[in-house]
Amino acid sequence: MFELTFLGTAASTPSAERGLPAVLVQAGGERFLIDCGEGTQRQLLRAGSGFRRLGHVLLTHAHLDHVLGLGGLIATLGLMDIRTPLRICGSGETMRFVAQYLASLYPLPRAPVPLDFIELQAGRVLAANGFTLRCFPVKHRGTESLGFRFETVPRARARRPSTKSLIRAIAARAPSNSRGPSATATPAIASASTNRQQVTKSAADRSLRRLRSNRLEGRSRLR
Numbered sequence: 031m032f033e034l035t036f037l038g039t040a041a042s043t044p045s046a047e048r049g050l051p052a053v054l055v056q057a058g059g060e061r062f063l064i065d066c067g068e069g070t071q072r073q074l075l076r077a078g079s080g081f082r083r084l085g086h087v088l089l090t091h092a093h094l095d096h097v098l099g100l101g102g103l104i105a106t107l108g109l110m111d112i113r114t115p116l117r118i119c120g121s122g123e124t125m126r127f128v129a130q131y132l133a134s135l136y137p138l139p140r141a142p143v144p145l146d147f148i149e150l151q152a153g154r155v156l157a158a159n160g161f162t163l164r165c166f167p168v169k170h171r172g173t174e175s176l177g178f179r180f181e182t183v184p185r186a187r188a189r190r191p192s193t194k195s196l197i198r199a200i201a202a203r204a205p206s207n208s209r210g211p212s213a214t215a216t217p218a219i220a221s222a223s224t225n226r227q228q229v230t231k232s233a234a235d236r237s238l239r240r241l242r243s244n245r246l247e248g249r250s251r252l253r
């Protein structure tokens with residue numbers, strides 16, 4: 031069962047009643063923030079959700095009303111001394127934009143919290159704790175946009191590993207010298223880096239070079 035909290039449902043500009051886009055999805059003991067418009071922090075507090083156990087941010091696209099809240103959220107996580115990595119996921123276009131945006135805010139040797147940038151390709155990207163997460167391309171004003179679909183897995187087919195352990199397993203299988211998409215494997219998670227990326231100017235440049243479409247996960251594993 032999933033729990034959805036609509037934190038912001040306005041578009042382009044906020045209104046007195048509606049915040050900029052953000053949805054919190056709780057699935058299998060994990061928490062996913064989908065988009066992070068301005069004001070998302072306050073909406074999380076108003077919803078009683080808080081900031082802890084926020085492991086993943088799934089970005090639909092790179093328009094400012096969907097991503098500008100990230101800078102402040104990362105600063106707050108740092109002030110709360112949260113040291114678990116924040117995984118920021120989206121299309122290649124979105125990841126390139128967000129890495130540059132965050133590098134402009136945090137030109138220090140390290141960001142307030144460890145950041146992982148994960149480039150996604152259409153298809154099934156996660157299978158963990160009784161649910162799967164799939165992303166798919168969406169047409170939206172010429173952007174490389176993604177939609178996200180959470181699905182429950184029948185109990186008999188549910189797998190045990192946590193989302194984190196699955197991502198680690200995927201990262202461990204990533205070829206270190208990958209340079210582009212595989213023509214064979216099907217779904218669908220492309221790791222921006224097998225190592226934790228700190229957002230600095232140079233690290234962002236490195237992460238951008240590493241943002242390749244490595245298809246790392248075979249269909250059989252995800253079933």
Ligand SMILES: [Zn+2]
Binds near residue numbers: 091
């Ligand atoms: Zn947009």
